[in-house]
Amino acid sequence: MSEITALGLYSGGLDSLLACRVIAAQGIRVIALKFVTPFFDHDLLTREEEFQREVMRKHGVDVRLVDLSEGYIELLRNPAHGYGKHFNPCIDCKIFMLTRARELMPRYDASFLFTGEVLGQRPMSQRRDTLRVIERDSKCEDILLRPLCAKRLDPTRPEREGMVDREKLYGFSGRGRKDQMALAREFGITEYPAPAGGCILTDPNLGARIERFYQGHFATGRESIEVGDIKLLQVGRQFLLPGGTWLVLGRKQAENERIKKLYEPGDWLLKMEDRPGPTGLLRRAEQTVAGTEQEEEILRLAAGLVVRYGKKIHGETPPATVRIYGEGKEETMTAHPVDGTDFAC
Template structure:
């Protein structure tokens, strides 16, 4: 009876090769892809999800896309194994994903799990000691196969039982991708994306935005984190935030993301970005939001400006003087 592997497939080079190596050995493979509000992948038409789906279709294997939910946000906020240089919980993130994979194994009928991890490639989560911790705490001891580096580790159950041929597994190590690129050529894997995507949680400049949401939210929700990649962000009150679009596409995204009780602001006398005010609204906070918005219009300094404020389909007009300077703006910037 053919054995089946459940593959964590990001759509990047390493996970794609891991799947191909298994298929070459006659193993049935089902792919599992996780989406995150912190992914930097921006393929031509979409991100990692689309790359993973494309790879699965090209290989003729089924794929299930899962969304990292609020439980993942709690991992980001308080990881057991700590953060990296930014707010990246790399070890806990891998454990989280593999636990989800283990839970899905029964549904998929998979016998073991594979990943594209390479020993020594990532400084936090792919050291030998942390790879052991990840395997143990995910509950996949013996059932987690890393085809690209398998020969650096003790044989797993799939190897011991002869489900896969250990001699045909790889011994890749380190950060260089030259071996993977040659392997892709040898296995006729084409049109792969850049070798690895990225995580915004590793970018120190992005961390302040993430911490701001954690520090000023009564209840966590994914939308607030997805919007961290959209627009300019300003904290004007303990529970009030202003987002100002940088272009028409962002203006549209902000408009689509609005929820009940939030305000959309536009300057009525000329070209204007959209500003969305989220959280607790008051006249004072709305006027602050308007002054922030006006700084990104062609309104003259000190000009008295008419601004449209729309809340839940009801629109009214505010007249506010354009008085904020650049230092004023920076006091509120997240």
């Protein structure tokens, strides 16, 4: 094995996997960096070793998880290069990742970086001019290699200095996948995900919800956004009650359990005592609801929504007793079902 080490950005998709295999085929030690944030792949942090073993077994790639959550949450407030079609800051995202990868080079004694980017594949972040901007703003000029489209770009230092044989790189371009699929067959790669956006910020519904959260529509406050908030935004039915009070209801038992795990001190939970139904969570209710003039109205609406989405009895939705509890909160109330259409978000 060569003494040369390269760090690659690894999304788990075919392009990044191929880039790893192309570089490794030249006898270079490859360490794949899998970046995670609350917007993509954050749950991998709970099973890191299992994930590493799985990727090594399937693809022979040594992958390391890198959590970018804190910095990424701040980046999203005002990305220098703006947003894509939805709330996705694709250019700034790539700059942020490459900046972090460059900072990690000394830890792994790496000589250069590489990605699976293909010229012209994505309209926002993979144009020729944008690729140059990403290199410049991440301070990765001349140390960033894109092996799948390298022959359509100027040679980088790893190529000029003989660390990498440019003739064994590729000149892919455009949005088609035929070249990549053919190369995958050459490497014997048969199992890989279909091309799709794994980042929830590109989703028109979730992206819009997160954007409203950042705009301050939720009473929890745009200045104190936390990882748990972003994860909660992705679960169940979501409602904005008067005053921007944030209510989340589980749609099935698995979501009920997830909501309970995302409970934090200061939240209030809601649950019917009479029959099965959703678990509800009022985020930071102790700070935004308790003692306010709207507390009674908000609790009536929240409890009514819990009842509305609970199990029907002979096709009807009768009133039910709802328990509201949390740190410093414990009460029950009889609630009638209410229509949540005007509060859904």
